[in-house]
Amino acid sequence: MSRSTKIEINPSALTHNLQRVREFAPNSKIMAMIKANAYGHGTLAVTTGLSDADGFGLINIDKAIELRKSGIAVKILLLQGCFNAADLNAALEYDLDIVVHNHQQIKYLQQSNSTSTINIWLKCNTGMNRLGFSAKELPQALEQIQKLPSVKIECLMTHFASANTPGSAGFTKQLANFQKIHKLAPELPISLASSAGIINFPEIHGAWVRPGIMLYGGSPLSDTSASELNLLPAMQFSTELISVYNCSAGDSVGYNEAWTCPEAMPIGLATVGYGDGYPRHLPSGTPVLVNNKLVSLIGMVSMDIIALDLRGCADAKLGDPVVLWGDNLAVDAVASLAGTISYELLSQITARVTRTQRT
Ligand SMILES: *Cc1c(COP(=O)(O)O)cnc(C)c1O
Numbered sequence: 001m002s003r004s005t006k007i008e009i010n011p012s013a014l015t016h017n018l019q020r021v022r023e024f025a026p027n028s029k030i031m032a033m034i035k036a037n038a039y040g041h042g043t044l045a046v047t048t049g050l051s052d053a054d055g056f057g058l059i060n061i062d063k064a065i066e067l068r069k070s071g072i073a074v075k076i077l078l079l080q081g082c083f084n085a086a087d088l089n090a091a092l093e094y095d096l097d098i099v100v101h102n103h104q105q106i107k108y109l110q111q112s113n114s115t116s117t118i119n120i121w122l123k124c125n126t127g128m129n130r131l132g133f134s135a136k137e138l139p140q141a142l143e144q145i146q147k148l149p150s151v152k153i154e155c156l157m158t159h160f161a162s163a164n165t166p167g168s169a170g171f172t173k174q175l176a177n178f179q180k181i182h183k184l185a186p187e188l189p190i191s192l193a194s195s196a197g198i199i200n201f202p203e204i205h206g207a208w209v210r211p212g213i214m215l216y217g218g219s220p221l222s223d224t225s226a227s228e229l230n231l232l233p234a235m236q237f238s239t240e241l242i243s244v245y246n247c248s249a250g251d252s253v254g255y256n257e258a259w260t261c262p263e264a265m266p267i268g269l270a271t272v273g274y275g276d277g278y279p280r281h282l283p284s285g286t287p288v289l290v291n292n293k294l295v296s297l298i299g300m301v302s303m304d305i306i307a308l309d310l311r312g313c314a315d316a317k318l319g320d321p322v323v324l325w326g327d328n329l330a331v332d333a334v335a336s337l338a339g340t341i342s343y344e345l346l347s348q349i350t351a352r353v354t355r356t357q358r359t
Helices: 009-026 036-037 043-049 061-069 083-095 105-110 136-148 167-184 193-202 329-335 342-347
Strands: 006-009 029-033 055-056 075-077 096-102 120-123 151-157 235-247 267-272 287-290 294-299 304-311 319-325 352-357
Touching: 006 043, 006 304, 009 029, 009 043, 009 193, 029 352, 036 043, 036 342, 043 061, 043 352, 055 061, 061 075, 075 294, 083 096, 083 105, 083 120, 120 136, 136 151, 136 294, 151 167, 151 319, 319 329
Parallel strands: 006 352, 029 055, 055 075, 075 096, 096 120, 120 151
Antiparallel strands: 006 235, 235 267, 235 319, 267 304, 287 294, 287 319, 294 304
């Protein structure tokens, strides 16, 4: 039998979390963010659970086409738009919506001789200083686009740098900038909110919300957990014990002798490591579940293996299940111990990990 290191995707958790978005933003359509292989869950794997979404947003046109060919009929949005003229032709052929965020992308539209309508999401830079037209550039961009008979502006959109911090001055400033821009074309629908904005700022819900992490059961907020937000983990990352033995007091475990046994104690080895996407810099003490009981990671995470302190789980034996994150262990908690956010842990699961779906 092959190695049991796997992620299991739970479609009913995705459906539940999508419903939570509807409860937070009842008057908005939902553009589900499925970039980065659906935050590591698998683009095609999530569309079952998210089949009620009003659209799917991603970066790679090949994935978008694959999704369209798989029978997805709702909007599919290319979040960074077209990278060249060929992308625009493919977007037209497969009826993809595109973000337009720079002058070059307007040129592609101007140079296209297609008569089919393309829906664009015009991106405004309101202060995050990533993508989009500034308030200064926008009037000209709007004018150029509105001259093109087969281009329909679906939405004015912007993205906030700190919607996860209620009361932040940066957020207030960005919102004021956006409102100024929206006055140029008040008839246009708007899209402003990612997960944090959906939860924190009902006033920015607009026509389309763009949830990502909350669909997968991660919290976008640092001070509120996913379970407090009634979000369910869509991914369970697990493996099994492949060795269990007793160490003596003073024995060190793993590379760099990073951990020394304070007393005689049982140790378990699980077949998972940074080669699977379990972060190498997780510290001793990181929670792990063995047989659903809380135990601690000890020593360094290796490429293919981790060591566990089994003092809290004395009956553990070879083959017992080990959960790295999932139903009873929040990925946010593990991410925070790794000095990062759940987004990164979820999206960096590597290709050798088996992918399955719960039924
Ligand atoms: C990724 C992304 C989102 C979703 O962000 P979350 O914090 O995961 O909800 C929304 N909008 C844009 C433009 C994005 O790139």
